[in-house]
Amino acid sequence: MSRDNNALIVPGRTPESAAMVAAVRRAMAITPILNRLTIDDADQVRAIFSTLIGVKVDDGFSLIPPFYTTGGMDIRIGRNVFINQNCTMYDLGGIEIGDDVMIGPNVSLLTSSHLIEPSRRRDHVIARPIVIGRNVWIAAGVSVIGGVTIGENSVVAAGSVVTRDVPANVLAGGNPARIIRKIGEE
Secondary structure (H helix, E strand, C coil): CEEECCEEEEECCCHHHHHHHHHHHHHHHHHHHHHCCCCCCHHHHHHHHHHHHCCCCCCCCEECCCEEECCCCCEEECCCCEECCCEEEECCCCEEECCCCEECCCCEEECEECCCCHHHCCCEEEECCEEECCCCEECCCCEEECCCEECCCCEECCCCEECCCECCCEEEEECCEEEEEECCCC
């Protein structure tokens, strides 16, 4: 495993890639337990999610299953975070979610990718971190690509694909997402 330009590079067929596969297997053993729960099982959801990410989440954390991840151990969650159903987090590059964040249904946070060249596509997994600032709202059906930071108080409109950083205090949307307008207290 190496780091290049804030990217984690995991070559195939190595001890590092075997560890990555082991992390996926661990997550695949935990997430079905989580996904059998309902919105009424909030304490159990918090306990199992804490096991999944390896850190206890606060009592203000709320998640509506189902939830999917490739590992879980590289996810960091702030206080008072809400994650709606059918969220997917590919967290190999690291996902940091600030306090008071709301994540809508069917959101995908995808830190990992592959090389574009067909002959090299299976050689490595390349992962870049995703950072979501405090008080961000990510609406339904958004995809966020690795290497992106979303600034505090911003909103990402439903169905957007975020491929570049989003500054603080803006509404962003589209594919690829672009700044639509500044937002603030009204």
